[in-house]
Amino acid sequence: MRYRDVVAATAAIGALARAGRHRDAVSLFSRVLADGVPRPNEFTFGTVLRSATALRDPRAGAQLHACAAKFGLRSDVFVGSALVDHYAKMGAMREAQGALGDTREPNVVSYTALIAGFLKNGMPEKALGLFRCMPEKNVVSWNAMIGGCSQAGLSEEAVGLFREMCREGVWPNEFAFPCVLTSVANTGALGVARSVHASAIKHLGKLDVYIGNSLVICYARCGSLEDSVLVFASMEQKNVVSWNALICGYAQNGRGEEALAAHKRMIATGLKANNVTLLGLLFGCNHAGLVDEGYSLFKTAQREQPDTLKPEHYACVVDLFSRAKRFDEAKRFLEDLPFEPGLGFWKSMIGGCLxxxxxxxxxxxxxxxxxxxxxxxxxxxxxxxxxxxxxxxxxxxxxxxxxxxxxxxxxTGCSWIDVQDKAHVFVNGDSRHPQSDEIYKVLEVCLDNDEDEHCLAV
DNA sequence: ATAGGGTTAG
The missing domain is CATH 1.25.40 (Serine Threonine Protein Phosphatase 5, Tetratricopeptide repeat)
Structure with missing residues (x-):
């Protein structure tokens, strides 16, 4: 069948893309192109490029790029941003930069796509440089920076950018909070968590499931299981991620029994556990010494949903046995692995030996x-x-x-404590803290009361 | 008819 005009053809391609049928969208585009009628325009290229990106198909992207150039559409801003985004998501940052350079009038979208690409591909300085000098910013560009830093593990930067955005009077939307909360979770600052939580309520009123989930995990990681559970209970919508967040929170805080109980409640609501659920449960059992419970969960998963099992789950079981001094079972389990154990598995064993x-x-x-x-x-x-x-x-x-x-x-491993929203970081034998002398005096008092404990020199 | 940003473990 032929399309009446380019609008109809583009609409048809777009409909396929929205239905997730990206392969079909690309094929349809090729057919339209082969027919020669109607002639594709900048909207057509924008649409089909999105499908090529969703397919993670760099060959299709490069062909479309060449084709757009042939049609004289390379410098169009819609085609340009789609190309920047495509190359950035493929990790081809030189090409992405090139595409931006070819664009006649690049706009916020073009710059934001490039910034997101820099962050995703381990070039945070370039991202920040571009962000600082881009002609115009909106809430999406801020979110791209905050989310990108958060993903790259630049937690302090992400939190700082969030604060800066608010200071500049940009009203945060629901996309910003999950990112900034993840970063707060990584710094473990409870006070900051509370203030970001308050800010979300102030700016949004109602919190969606993404934000709720992020708050649950953030509070748990900041050491306040109470707040974490409170947020979880108050959520109207809950999905697997919400339950996983709760279970992992219990697990991290050594509350294995509660993690198991939460799992039972989760199943009762009709939700199915996934690989992260199982990992959280095994981790929780590990730290609470619930060896048999953990192993039985593993075996059930092996029987009922073997596809969810990954090396990490097997590693948890090794940990489970060796921490409990059940070395024979650990060894037997290691020998029966369906794959070659990596270094981590053996390290787990030495950990137990220690x-x-x-x-x-x-x-x-x-x-x-x-x-x-x-x-x-x-x-x-x-x-x-x-x-x-x-x-x-x-x-x-x-x-x-x-x-x-x-x-x-x-x-070197390090630890830190949070005093009035300021993190104080320590490594073993550290004396760089300005109050070092006092800290060691207090430590001595603590250690004197605790002489039976074995102090391991690492 | 078209574009850029979001949550869970170690």
């Missing part, structure tokens, strides 16, 4: 790890800690020397 002072097993597992990766520092450290724990100082310091000699780099 808790239970199992030197012999730690040695044999360390051998396996170093066969896979001789540069793996964390397993050396874990092994030397096992030696420390059983009082074998010589072997322990030998390993430390070995690490130094090989020049292996180790990633």
């Amino acid at each position: 808790i239970h002072w199992n030197k012999d097993l730690a040695e044999s597992v360390a051998k396996r790890i170093h066969a896979l990766d001789p540069e793996d520092t964390s397993s050396y450290i874990l092994l030397s800690n096992v030696y420390f724990s059983v009082g074998n100082w010589e072997s322990a310091s030998m390993i430390r020397r070995h690490i130094k000699e090989k020049g292996l780099k180790r990633i």
